[in-house]
Structures are given as structure tokens and as C-alpha cells.
Amino acid sequence: MGSSDRRKRATEPVVRNNTMTKPALQKIYVILGKRDKSQLEGLCRTLSGHFSYVNMTSNLYLVAESLPDGMPQVERIQKDVGKFLEGNLFARLYVHFVHRVPHMTMNEIDFYYQYYYKNWKRTTRAFDQEGYMHQEVPRLMLLPVIVPDAHAEPDSIKGLLDALKGSFLPPSLYLDTATFFLAQDERLLSSTEKIYYGTGNSREMTDIVCNLNHQDILDDSSSRLESENPLMTDPCPAALILSAQDGAVYPCMDAFCKKNSLADIHGKLSADTIMDRYSEHGKSKRGCLACRERVAASFADLPVPEETRHEIGALLYHLGTLHQEAEEHAQAISNYKKSLELSPVEEAGPVYFRLGLGYTKAGRYDEAIEAFKMAEPAYHGQYYFHFYTGLCCFEKGDYRVALERFSKAVDLEPQLEDLVAILIYMGTCHNSLCEYEEALVPLERAKKAAGHSKEISSALGFAYFKLKDYDRAIENLGRAVEIDPYSAIDYASLGSNYRERGDVNTAIAMYEKALALDPSITSARENLEKLKGKP
Amino acid sequence: MFFLDLRHKTFLFSIIVNVLLIEINPFAPASTPISLGYIAAYLKSEGFTVKILPVGQDTPMSCSGLHRLIASFQPALVGMSAYQRTMLYVIGIAGLIKSIDGNIKIAIGGPQATFMPSAAFAELPDIDYICRSSGEVTLLRIARAIDNGTPFSDLAGLSCKTTDGAVFDTAELEGFADLDSYPSPYLDGVFDHSRMREAIMLTSRGCPHNCIYCYTPSAFKHRVSFHSIDRVMEEIKWIRKKGVRRLWFADPNISFKPSRSIELLERILAEDLDVEMWLQTRADLVTAALMKKMRRAGVSTIAFGLESASERVLERLGKHISTEKVAEAISLAQSEDIEVELFTMFGLPFEAFEDAVETLEFVKKNNVKIMGNTNSQQMQIYFGTDLARHYKDYNIGQLNNNRPAYISIGSQYETEHMSHEEIRKIQGLWRAHSLDRGRRIVS
CATH class of the missing domain: 3.20.20.70 (Aldolase class I)
Structure with a gap:
């Protein structure tokens, strides 16, 4: 190998790029169809083709109309799953079989268990044994997800759940508005691995799949929130949806809802080509943040456990802050308000404070002041809290209260940059209250702390003008236009000061300069016309 | 999948083999693989190109992703940390690597390997070396042997199974008593701090x-x-x-x-x-x-x-x-x-x-x-x-x-x-x- 070849090899980032572009599928959702053998074989072909793309630990959700309809298909798919796992000892697959359970007697439940589940469980014996040998949870886990009928008897359901649990088939429940009452039954919950919540009461398989996925998106968002740098704009864990109902493959739930498919299940495309398309779709995805937000909001009204409600509250709060940073204040406010309904009282302080900020930015000062009042117990020691409350009063024209708040903020020793801003606001409050002598105090302090700035110089110029100290006014305003030569209003103020000092020519020049920069300053135009003797 | 990339020094007249180090634990989030980091820094200082692949429960990794990594990086030696809980996964990854390229040599080390009986080779068809001494010096010996074209010669601190299936236990190999003799995985830029x-x-x-x-x-x-x-x-x-x-x-x-x-x-x-x-x-x-x-x-x-x-x-x-x-x-x-x-x-x-x-x-x-x-x-x-x-x-x-x-x-x-x-x-x-x-x- 020549040295140039070596150099090339040492710098090329080939492996990193290639491995990053192909995703590892963490979830595959399959909507099973009718019991049609050739259709099922086509589905199995496409599905098993994607197994080389599944993550080291991944989940396969098989959703069927009913247990009798779905079980033969599940068993067929499971054969492929077993083959894949046997050939790849580092892979783990959790197979969730989601199906409806009609209203049944205990005897019928027993038949269900004996005839279907017990046989199903037998198929995993080799993996159970392997798990035992290696002292680990088996690599193939069967996890039934029961969708109970609206008239389900809690006792019958409990009987089934216990039987499943006892056979190492940890069961979950899928509840919707028609069956939420079951979540109140502590006995049922103790026999359940997980509860999936469905919005609405549709038992359509497509709706069930959407809701299952939404729960995963919610879980993913909540776990991201726990990390130091939660990236909510990133896509959720890589998933694929295969629907035997319409014979299509979808890259994510958003695409599934919009019917933007990647390929036909029974088409000729290889898994590699479909995954190439998947990657392309991933690159063009834009709506992940909105999707996460929609999901969180959709769970907000469900009777989820308190812990989950708090998680959703925290999530909506975080999403609100993202909107706030993007200056999308209406969405931020909406999220904060929803978050307040879900968050525990002891965590409400920051939400109220952020809500106050949102209202402030949106110009809704009365509501902002109300929100800040609620945040006061948690924030009364923070200078910025008093500053923002003062700012709302200032914007409302309530300068006296604003001054009180600003003074409080100054007492709490803010950072230099913020101190200067607060002092300028204080000076401006006094100017607005015609307390020009008092205005000089904070403004001169600001000047001492930060040197000359346009804002300080302008406000000082105004105060000195009102105090008829034209020399000092001109000195400060001159400084203001030195810093910002495009400040029309300061040129206009200079014009007025020169006029009062009797320097008409300079005054005219200043007014003209102001109007050249901003022809809309009426007072400058009027004063100029007066000086030039026009009526 | 993410990995840590180490570039080798330029040696004018020799081709130095690539070494891939894998730490797999599907039961916990991936963390800084400190032991592999030491080995990587040491091999790097000896002129080898090394990559570390830490795989945790939060690391996306599929068969095809691993396949692509192996095919493009072309390691001659793969070293894997072995723990009781992860043996099945170590065996699985070794099998996949050997199915891609049967010439790649695979070594296991770490707590499970140090005292693992050599009889285990009979049930580890894709493992070539079980490291028993200090990882840095043992793996360097293996890498050099492979680089010389004699993968089972001049080895120490390990047990090995040759191509014809014979199993050998070699003499012990002492690591450095002064740990400063090992290059630092931090100071040598082994770890990707942006994700740390x-x-x-x-x-x-x-x-x-x-x-x-x-x-x-x-x-x-x-x-x-x-x-x-x-x-x-x-x-x-x-x-x-x-x-x-x-x-x-x-x-x-x-x-x-x-x-x-x-x-x-x-x-x-x-x-x-x-x-x-x-x-x-x-x-x-x-x-x-x-x-x-x-x-x-x-x-x-x-x-x-x-x-x-x-x-x-x-x-x-x-x-x-x-x-x-x-x-x-x-x-x-x-x-x-x-x-x-x-x-x-x-x-x-x-x-x-x-x-x-x-x-x-x-x-x-x-x-x-x-x-x-x-x-x-x-x-x-x-x-x-x-x-x-x-x-x-x-x-x-x-x-x-x-x-x-x-x-x-x-x-x-x-x-x-x-x-x-x-x-x-x-x-x-x-x-x-x-x-x-x-x-x-x-x-």
C-alpha cells in the first residue's frame, strides 16, 4: 500500500456514515388479515425479510380481529421469528399478540386458555430452556395484549390474566373509553404487565395499532425528557407498519395515518430496497415534534394513572418551552395551561412562571400578571420574576407598581447586564410619571455600571430636556446618535434641544436628518415647519 | 449504532491490521467502555487502527448494521468483553462475524473469560482466544501475531484454539505494575466526548x-x-x-x-x-x-x-x-x-x-x-x-x-x-x- 492510499484510508469516515444511515427497527406493527394462506405467506415473506434490520432487542406487535382468527397466523409468523432467533443468538424479540376478547363465561375463558394459549406457549420451549441455561430472560417472549369487550366481567378477565401470568405469558390490557372502568379494579391491575390506553372506543385494528404506537411515542418522549438533552425533534424509535388489510408497508404512524406507504407487501421489492426507502423517508421527516405533541395532548384527557398524568404534564411543559424559544407563544400558552391541569401542585410554580412569560410575549399582560401571582411562592427570591412582573405593569402603563417591582428586582442583585436593563426601565417609568429628577438616579447608575448605551443616553437626554438642562441633554443625545447613527427619534430630540437653546440652524439640520431616516415622525415635521416659518 | 473511531499512525512499509473491540450489554444503557478504552489506546500507540463498538440497550444495532460495519472496517481481530449475562450475545455476534468473514479472529476477555475453563472452547465454535491476563498486553500479542500472519504463535496470557481445533493454554503475561505505562484513553482521544x-x-x-x-x-x-x-x-x-x-x-x-x-x-x-x-x-x-x-x-x-x-x-x-x-x-x-x-x-x-x-x-x-x-x-x-x-x-x-x-x-x-x-x-x-x-x- 502506498502512503497516499494509507492517508486516504485514515481519513475516510465510511463506516460511521453507512452504519448511521440504516436504521435498526425497534418496533414492527402488523395488522393481520383474513385467514388466506397465500396472503399470509406474502406477509411472512416481507416481514421476515426485515428481520435482519430489527434492533438487537425489538418488539413485534401482531394485531388480529380475534384470537381464533389470529392465532394460526401468529403461529405461522412465529416460525419465522424462531428461525431468525436461532440463527442470531444476540437478538431478542418480544411478540405481542393483540386481540379482542368477547364477553365470556369462566368456562369459555378456560377453553381459550387451554386450547389457544397453552399450545402457543409450547412453541417457545427451546427459548425458555436457553434462557434458563444462560440465567437470563428468554430471547423470545410471548406477550398477549387483551382487548376486552365493553361488557367484560372483571372476574372473567382476571381469571384469564392470572392463567396467562402463571404460564409465563405476561399479559397486558388495552383499554378504551368503553372499558376504562376496568382500570379501577386493583385486582386486575395487579395481574397486568402493562395497560395500553386507547382514545375513543373504536375496536378497528387500525385504530388499535395507532393507539399502541401512540403509547410508545409517549413513553419514548417521557424517557427522553429524563435525559440531559432531550431532543424532541428527533424521530421516535424506528418502526415499521405492515397492514394486511390494505397490503401496504408504512414507515411510521404519521405516514400510516396519511396513507403514505413505502411499498406493497405482496410486491417485488426486497427488504433492502424498502429499507432504503425507509431511510429516505426518515431524512425527509419534518413533523416529529408535532407528532409527539399531538400524542401527549391526546393522552391528557384519558384516565391514566397519576404518575403518567404527571409525566404528560412535564412533557407538555417541556414542549411549551420549545415553542416559547421558537417565539410560538400561542402554542406555548396552550401547552402550559394543559400542563397545569396535569402537574402536581408542588411542580406548578415553573409552569405558571413560563405561562406568565408566554402571556407577556403575547401582549396579554393582565393574564400574565395573574400567572406570575401564582408563581410567586416559588419565585419570590428571583430577581427576574420581579422584573417580568414589573414589565407587565410597565406595558400596561401602571408605572408606579412597575417601579416597585423593578426596585425589588434590583435589591436581589441581578447580573450586571440585567441590572442595567432594569435601571433603564426604572428611569423610563419615572420619565413617564414626569419625575425627571428621580429618573436621573437609576439612569446615571446604569451609565456608571455599563458605560454609554443608546438606551441610557436617549432616556437621560429626555430627562435632561424636561429639566431644561439642554447642554446635558444634547451631550447624551449626541452620544446616542454616535452609537446608533440611524436613530431618527434621537435626531428629532436633538432638534428640539437645539431649538430650545436658540440654535435654529442646527435644530433644522437635526429635524431634517430625523425625517430623512424616518419620514413618519410627525412632531419633527411640525417643528421643522414651524422653524422654517411655514403655517 | 455509534462507535468510537481511532486512526492509526502512518507506518511506511507495513500494513497494520484493524482491530474491532465490542462491549455488548443489552440490559443497560451503553456507558463509557473504560477497559476497552485502555486496550484501544494501547493498541493505537502500537500502530493499530482500532474501533470500539459499545452496544447497550439504547444502542440501535441490527444484523445488517453489524454486517455493514464488519464489511467496511474489515477487522482482522475482534475483541469482546465477556460477562456471565452477556455470553449468549457474545457467541451470537461472534457467529455473525465469522459468517461474514471466517478469517477474522475473535478473542474474548473480561471477568467471565479470565477463569473460564478451556473446555469451554468445545461450545464456543467461533471463539479463537480466551484472554486471561491484562487485556492490553494480551491483545497486543494477538494483534501482532495476526499481523505477522502467524495467529497462534508467540502468544501468552491466554488460551487458544487453532484452526485444526487443538486447544492450548499459554503462559501467564504480566501487565504493567505502573498503570501510567498504559496510554490514557481520554488523553489519546479514544472516547467520543460529545455523547459522554x-x-x-x-x-x-x-x-x-x-x-x-x-x-x-x-x-x-x-x-x-x-x-x-x-x-x-x-x-x-x-x-x-x-x-x-x-x-x-x-x-x-x-x-x-x-x-x-x-x-x-x-x-x-x-x-x-x-x-x-x-x-x-x-x-x-x-x-x-x-x-x-x-x-x-x-x-x-x-x-x-x-x-x-x-x-x-x-x-x-x-x-x-x-x-x-x-x-x-x-x-x-x-x-x-x-x-x-x-x-x-x-x-x-x-x-x-x-x-x-x-x-x-x-x-x-x-x-x-x-x-x-x-x-x-x-x-x-x-x-x-x-x-x-x-x-x-x-x-x-x-x-x-x-x-x-x-x-x-x-x-x-x-x-x-x-x-x-x-x-x-x-x-x-x-x-x-x-x-x-x-x-x-x-x-
Whole structure:
């Protein structure tokens, strides 16, 4: 190998790029169809083709109309799953079989268990044994997800759940508005691995799949929130949806809802080509943040456990802050308000404070002041809290209260940059209250702390003008236009000061300069016309 | 999938082979693979191109992704960390790699490999080397042998299975007594700091004690070796410069030499490094003065090994520590507002169910939160421990005599004093008291 070849090899980032572009599928959702053998074989072909793309630990959700309809298909798919796992000892697959359970007697439940589940469980014996040998949870886990009928008897359901649990088939429940009452039954919950919540009461398989996925998106968002740098704009864990109902493959739930498919299940495309398309779709995805937000909001009204409600509250709060940073204040406010309904009282302080900020930015000062009042117990020691409350009063024209708040903020020793801003606001409050002598105090302090700035110089110029100290006014305003030569209003103020000092020519020049920069300053135009003797 | 990329030095007239190091643990989030980092830095300093692939439960990795990595990086040698819990995954990945290129040589090392019987080769068809000595020097020998085209010549510190299936055990290989002789994985840029939330430090290796359940003393011949404080400080400063604030010290006993610990803490304070530290040590190696200094320097959590609160059981473990001493250490830490974690186990030799309950009660009584590392776990009987060698003398009965040779007894046992059912019962009891459903951080 020549040295140039070596150099090339040492710098090329080939492996990193290639491995990053192909995703590892963490979830595959399959909507099973009718019991049609050739259709099922086509589905199995496409599905098993994607197994080389599944993550080291991944989940396969098989959703069927009913247990009798779905079980033969599940068993067929499971054969492929077993083959894949046997050939790849580092892979783990959790197979969730989601199906409806009609209203049944205990005897019928027993038949269900004996005839279907017990046989199903037998198929995993080799993996159970392997798990035992290696002292680990088996690599193939069967996890039934029961969708109970609206008239389900809690006792019958409990009987089934216990039987499943006892056979190492940890069961979950899928509840919707028609069956939420079951979540109140502590006995049922103790026999359940997980509860999936469905919005609405549709038992359509497509709706069930959407809701299952939404729960995963919610879980993913909540776990991201726990990390130091939660990236909510990133896509959720890589998933694929295969629907035997319409014979299509979808890259994510958003695409599934919009019917933007990647390929036909029974088409000729290889898994590699479909995954190439998947990657392309991933690159063009834009709506992940909105999707996460929609999901969180959709769970907000469900009777989820308190812990989950708090998680959703925290999530909506975080999403609100993202909107706030993007200056999308209406969405931020909406999220904060929803978050307040879900968050525990002891965590409400920051939400109220952020809500106050949102209202402030949106110009809704009365509501902002109300929100800040609620945040006061948690924030009364923070200078910025008093500053923002003062700012709302200032914007409302309530300068006296604003001054009180600003003074409080100054007492709490803010950072230099913020101190200067607060002092300028204080000076401006006094100017607005015609307390020009008092205005000089904070403004001169600001000047001492930060040197000359346009804002300080302008406000000082105004105060000195009102105090008829034209020399000092001109000195400060001159400084203001030195810093910002495009400040029309300061040129206009200079014009007025020169006029009062009797320097008409300079005054005219200043007014003209102001109007050249901003022809809309009426007072400058009027004063100029007066000086030039026009009526 | 992400990995750490190391570029080799340019050697004018030789092609140096590529080495891929894999740490796989599907049961915990990926963390800084400190041991592999040391090996990588050492091989890199010897001219090899090395990549580290840390795979945790949060690392996306598929067969096809691994296939692409192997096909493009073309390693001649793959080294994998092996633990009892991860053996199946190590075997699986080895199988996939060999199916891509049968010429790639695969070595396993780490706690499970050091004392694994050579007979295990019969059930590890894709493993070529079982490393038993210091990882850096052992793997360098292998890499050089492969580079020379004679992969089974001039080796030491390992067992190997040649292409024709013959198994050889080679002589031991000593690592460096002065740890500074190993290049730093931090200072040599082995780790991708942009994804690092917490830096794992290893300022010393080994332990001189004789706890019957622990593998470390045998693996390090009851010796302790150290990095100089200068080197540790250099690493910490580098880590801080990269924006990482949390340090996790993996040393078995960070305060083994109290004066060394004091010096380290004083220098962290003097440099005003603003770090948050987790560390572990023996309860009889802390004093009020040390604890004060720890707090000031940024130690937020300290972990002690209690194992059992029954003096009778403790005595038989060879740990030579009293519950009184542990309680005193806990109180010292708590008075400085340092969070305490206690490592405990159940199913210990000579431990009755009531003894195990006593341990749980001790933890509660001393106000240590039952969560994270304080979640108790069943004792594991690992290769290389006194227990594994003499389990019958400790009245331990195996539950499974047919396990593969690469798996040790682990948790499949019961004792004369505690049945399998009682072990499950105490496990349930701990879980019921846990604040986080029994999720441990360190295993």
C-alpha cells in the first residue's frame, strides 16, 4: 500500500456514515388479515425479510380481529421469528399478540386458555430452556395484549390474566373509553404487565395499532425528557407498519395515518430496497415534534394513572418551552395551561412562571400578571420574576407598581447586564410619571455600571430636556446618535434641544436628518415647519 | 449504532491490521467502555487502527448494521468483553462475524473469560482466544501475531484454539505494575466526548482482600496497581475541558491509600474543577476528615459494600468488616450530605432467611434509600472465586448441572440454609421495598 492510499484510508469516515444511515427497527406493527394462506405467506415473506434490520432487542406487535382468527397466523409468523432467533443468538424479540376478547363465561375463558394459549406457549420451549441455561430472560417472549369487550366481567378477565401470568405469558390490557372502568379494579391491575390506553372506543385494528404506537411515542418522549438533552425533534424509535388489510408497508404512524406507504407487501421489492426507502423517508421527516405533541395532548384527557398524568404534564411543559424559544407563544400558552391541569401542585410554580412569560410575549399582560401571582411562592427570591412582573405593569402603563417591582428586582442583585436593563426601565417609568429628577438616579447608575448605551443616553437626554438642562441633554443625545447613527427619534430630540437653546440652524439640520431616516415622525415635521416659518 | 473511531499512525512499509473491540450489554444503557478504552489506546500507540463498538440497550444495532460495519472496517481481530449475562450475545455476534468473514479472529476477555475453563472452547465454535491476563498486553500479542500472519504463535496470557481445533493454554503475561505505562484513553482521544454524560475513571486496579465471592483479588493476584495523581488530574482536566462534569470512579477501593485519596481531592479542589463524583470504597477506609474533603471536592454519592448485616454471615465471607463499621461510615457520609449506596447480597453461604431480612432491616434503619445500587441482588458464583472452586465446602448445591462450560454457577444454586424458594421470597421482599422497582445501576 502506498502512503497516499494509507492517508486516504485514515481519513475516510465510511463506516460511521453507512452504519448511521440504516436504521435498526425497534418496533414492527402488523395488522393481520383474513385467514388466506397465500396472503399470509406474502406477509411472512416481507416481514421476515426485515428481520435482519430489527434492533438487537425489538418488539413485534401482531394485531388480529380475534384470537381464533389470529392465532394460526401468529403461529405461522412465529416460525419465522424462531428461525431468525436461532440463527442470531444476540437478538431478542418480544411478540405481542393483540386481540379482542368477547364477553365470556369462566368456562369459555378456560377453553381459550387451554386450547389457544397453552399450545402457543409450547412453541417457545427451546427459548425458555436457553434462557434458563444462560440465567437470563428468554430471547423470545410471548406477550398477549387483551382487548376486552365493553361488557367484560372483571372476574372473567382476571381469571384469564392470572392463567396467562402463571404460564409465563405476561399479559397486558388495552383499554378504551368503553372499558376504562376496568382500570379501577386493583385486582386486575395487579395481574397486568402493562395497560395500553386507547382514545375513543373504536375496536378497528387500525385504530388499535395507532393507539399502541401512540403509547410508545409517549413513553419514548417521557424517557427522553429524563435525559440531559432531550431532543424532541428527533424521530421516535424506528418502526415499521405492515397492514394486511390494505397490503401496504408504512414507515411510521404519521405516514400510516396519511396513507403514505413505502411499498406493497405482496410486491417485488426486497427488504433492502424498502429499507432504503425507509431511510429516505426518515431524512425527509419534518413533523416529529408535532407528532409527539399531538400524542401527549391526546393522552391528557384519558384516565391514566397519576404518575403518567404527571409525566404528560412535564412533557407538555417541556414542549411549551420549545415553542416559547421558537417565539410560538400561542402554542406555548396552550401547552402550559394543559400542563397545569396535569402537574402536581408542588411542580406548578415553573409552569405558571413560563405561562406568565408566554402571556407577556403575547401582549396579554393582565393574564400574565395573574400567572406570575401564582408563581410567586416559588419565585419570590428571583430577581427576574420581579422584573417580568414589573414589565407587565410597565406595558400596561401602571408605572408606579412597575417601579416597585423593578426596585425589588434590583435589591436581589441581578447580573450586571440585567441590572442595567432594569435601571433603564426604572428611569423610563419615572420619565413617564414626569419625575425627571428621580429618573436621573437609576439612569446615571446604569451609565456608571455599563458605560454609554443608546438606551441610557436617549432616556437621560429626555430627562435632561424636561429639566431644561439642554447642554446635558444634547451631550447624551449626541452620544446616542454616535452609537446608533440611524436613530431618527434621537435626531428629532436633538432638534428640539437645539431649538430650545436658540440654535435654529442646527435644530433644522437635526429635524431634517430625523425625517430623512424616518419620514413618519410627525412632531419633527411640525417643528421643522414651524422653524422654517411655514403655517 | 455509534462507535468510537481511532486512526492509526502512518507506518511506511507495513500494513497494520484493524482491530474491532465490542462491549455488548443489552440490559443497560451503553456507558463509557473504560477497559476497552485502555486496550484501544494501547493498541493505537502500537500502530493499530482500532474501533470500539459499545452496544447497550439504547444502542440501535441490527444484523445488517453489524454486517455493514464488519464489511467496511474489515477487522482482522475482534475483541469482546465477556460477562456471565452477556455470553449468549457474545457467541451470537461472534457467529455473525465469522459468517461474514471466517478469517477474522475473535478473542474474548473480561471477568467471565479470565477463569473460564478451556473446555469451554468445545461450545464456543467461533471463539479463537480466551484472554486471561491484562487485556492490553494480551491483545497486543494477538494483534501482532495476526499481523505477522502467524495467529497462534508467540502468544501468552491466554488460551487458544487453532484452526485444526487443538486447544492450548499459554503462559501467564504480566501487565504493567505502573498503570501510567498504559496510554490514557481520554488523553489519546479514544472516547467520543460529545455523547459522554459521565466519564468512568479507573485510577487503580486490583484488590488485596479475600472476599470469597469476588473475582477481583484472584484476577489481580491480590495486588493493587495505581495511576499517579498527576496522570489522573491530567485526565480530569481534559474531561472537564470537554464539558463533562460527572465522574464515576470504578476503582474497587478508591481510598485504599488514604493519603493518595486526600491528595487527589485536594488537587481537584485547588484546581477548582467543579466535578460531581460517584465512588466506592470499603467502609473501614473512610474517616470524618476524608469524608469532609470528599464533600467539598464534589463527591455526591459513595457506595460501600455491606453484603450482609449478619455478623455471623459476614465472618464467613472473608470480608473482615463489621456492621458497626459500616453503620459508622454511613453516618459519616450522611452527616456530610453525601448520598450513600450499599451493596448487599442474599443467598450467601450460611445465611438463613432471617439473616437476609436482617440485612434489609439494616439498610432501612440506616436511612439508605433502596434504589439503584442499593437494590440487593442474589449472590452470583463466578469463575475465579473461592466460592466457585469450593462451593461444596460452603454447603452450596447447584440447581443445574448441565449448563454450558462457559457459564458459571451464577445464581443457579441453593444453600443448606436457604432454599431456592426462600431466595425468591427475599428477592420479592427487596423489590417490594424498592423505590425504583429494583433497577440496579452496577451489576
